[in-house]
Amino acid sequence: MPDTYDAVVIGGGVIGAATLFHLARLGCRRALLLERGDIAGGSTALSSGIVRTHYSVAPNVAIARASLRMFEDFAGLLDDPEADAGLVRSGYLIVAPPGGASAVVRQSVAMQRGMGIECGLLDRADALARHPWLHLDDIDAIGFEAEAGFADPYLVTTGFARAARRLGAEVRTGTAVTGLLREGDRITGVQTDAGPIHAGAVLSAVNVWSRAAAAWAGIDIPFGITVHHIFFLMADAAYTSDLPVLKDLASPARLYMRPQGGTLMVGSGLDGTETTDPDTPQVEADTDALLDEAAQAAERLPAFAEGRLLRSWSGLYDTTPDWNPVLGRVPGLDGIQVAFGFSGHGFKLSPMIGRMLAQSLLGQEPDLPLHPYRITRYAEGEPLVGAYGTGAVS
Numbered sequence: 384m385p386d387t388y389d390a391v392v393i394g395g396g397v398i399g400a401a402t403l404f405h406l407a408r409l410g411c412r413r414a415l416l417l418e419r420g421d422i423a424g425g426s427t428a429l430s431s432g433i434v435r436t437h438y439s440v441a442p443n444v445a446i447a448r449a450s451l452r453m454f455e456d457f458a459g460l461l462d463d464p465e466a467d468a469g470l471v472r473s474g475y476l477i478v479a480p481p482g483g484a485s486a487v488v489r490q491s492v493a494m495q496r497g498m499g500i501e502c503g504l505l506d507r508a509d510a511l512a513r514h515p516w517l518h519l520d521d522i523d524a525i526g527f528e529a530e531a532g533f534a535d536p537y538l539v540t541t542g543f544a545r546a547a548r549r550l551g552a553e554v555r556t557g558t559a560v561t562g563l564l565r566e567g568d569r570i571t572g573v574q575t576d577a578g579p580i581h582a583g584a585v586l587s588a589v590n591v592w593s594r595a596a597a598a599w600a601g602i603d604i605p606f607g608i609t610v611h612h613i614f615f616l617m618a619d620a621a622y623t624s625d626l627p628v629l630k631d632l633a634s635p636a637r638l639y640m641r642p643q644g645g646t647l648m649v650g651s652g653l654d655g656t657e658t659t660d661p662d663t664p665q666v667e668a669d670t671d672a673l674l675d676e677a678a679q680a681a682e683r684l685p686a687f688a689e690g691r692l693l694r695s696w697s698g699l700y701d702t703t704p705d706w707n708p709v710l711g712r713v714p715g716l717d718g719i720q721v722a723f724g725f726s727g728h729g730f731k732l733s734p735m736i737g738r739m740l741a742q743s744l745l746g747q748e749p750d751l752p753l754h755p756y757r758i759t760r761y762a763e764g765e766p767l768v769g770a771y772g773t774g775a776v777s
């Protein structure tokens with residue numbers, strides 16, 4: 384006899400783990416997560432961990448705000464005094480040169496304020512008071528969000544999985560899903576390398592491996608995989624964790640930067656290089672490109688002009704045409720929901736998206752609408768394109 388569960392989540396990254404936790408917390412009695420490797424072993428492990436509510440897309444702002452509240456009280460959410468999201472609220476500064484990007488920063492900050500978020504525009508003197516390392520002569524608009532910062536994706540994901548287990552959910556690592564069980568237009572479970580498992584509802588949260596899941600379901604998905612490098616620079620003085628996360632729309636690579644243990648973490652905001660291989664996140668770095676980006680970082684933070692390059696790694700984004708996720712039901716197919724296409728900004732949204740997906744899997748109305756993220760939005764001509772265009776700032 385196959386195992387039977389009310390809900391099965393495929394994928395033990397931050398999205399799957401958050402969803403499993405919320406399923407258990409919402410009272411799902413038999414919830415199971417299947418992960419073919421280890422918890423947090425996919426893109427989540429390679430994430431920069433930046434959390435902010437600054438977006439030009441209103442539904443993202445609402446989800447990011449609800450998620451930030453959960454990161455802030457992670458121990459309370461998980462009902463575990465030892466749980467820790469590793470949140471550092473260093474603040475988030477976004478700077479733009481004169482022109483279109485500057486107007487979008489102003490509009491986005493106005494929208495956020497209209498939604499009750501504590502943020503605003505700074506003049507150069509105020510920005511320098513918060514971040515004395517900055518060079519701002521070419522900057523026109525400076526947005527600032529005090530409550531934002533960064534958190535620890537590994538701690539968050541393992542925390543969600545542990546709390547879900549405590550609430551009665553099951554986590555099976557080292558178990559690969561190899562297909563779906565199907566009766567007509569209904570998915571009734573999953574096939575694994577350890578046998579079939581029946582499920583009332585299935586969530587596919589397998590990130591860059593989503594094309595395989597789509598093939599099992601027999602659907603096309605709007606989806607690509609892109610490679611993104613990050614690297615670390617060290618200056619003579621320590622780049623301390625009280626310095627805000629920085630998004631530099633004036634740099635050619637639209638860099639993002641944050642403190643990491645006294646060093647500067649730098650990532651590009653460009654579209655990345657396409658790949659078809661989800662199994663190889665470590666792609667050899669283009670040294671010239673890294674050095675060029677390091678020089679761009681030093682334009683904004685001149686203390687890094689002689690900065691030493693410490694290390695770098697690359698990771699993969701599951702990218703959609705509008706750089707926003709696809710969430711929820713698949714038309715014409717019951718019993719399965721999807722969560723893919725986080726396009727480099729899924730960590731900051733994960734706690735609330737986990738709750739919304741869990742509610743949807745249990746047949747409840749999600750606290751915030753999944754509708755903007757429906758898979759059909761591209762065919763309907765309603766992509767969720769932000770005013771920043773493509774890129775993870777969205």
Ligand SMILES: Cc1cc2nc3c(=O)[nH]c(=O)nc-3n(C[C@H](O)[C@H](O)[C@H](O)COP(=O)(O)OP(=O)(O)OC[C@H]3O[C@@H](n4cnc5c(N)ncnc54)[C@H](O)[C@@H]3O)c2cc1C
Pocket residue numbers: 393394395396397398399417418419420421422423424425426427428429430431432433434536558559560561588589590591592611612613697698699700725726727728729730731732
């Ligand atoms: C370099 C980099 C920097 C980033 N920086 C940020 C940032 O600063 N802020 C932010 O908000 N977001 C950031 N992101 C994005 C964010 O990290 C991701 O959106 C998020 O971690 C994705 O989580 P996930 O659960 O969807 O995927 P994953 O963590 O990849 O998890 C998917 C899991 O599915 C499992 N799996 C796949 N196939 C199967 C199968 N057949 N059976 C069982 N299990 C399977 C995999 O083993 C994997 O563990 C960054 C991403 C990268 C790569």
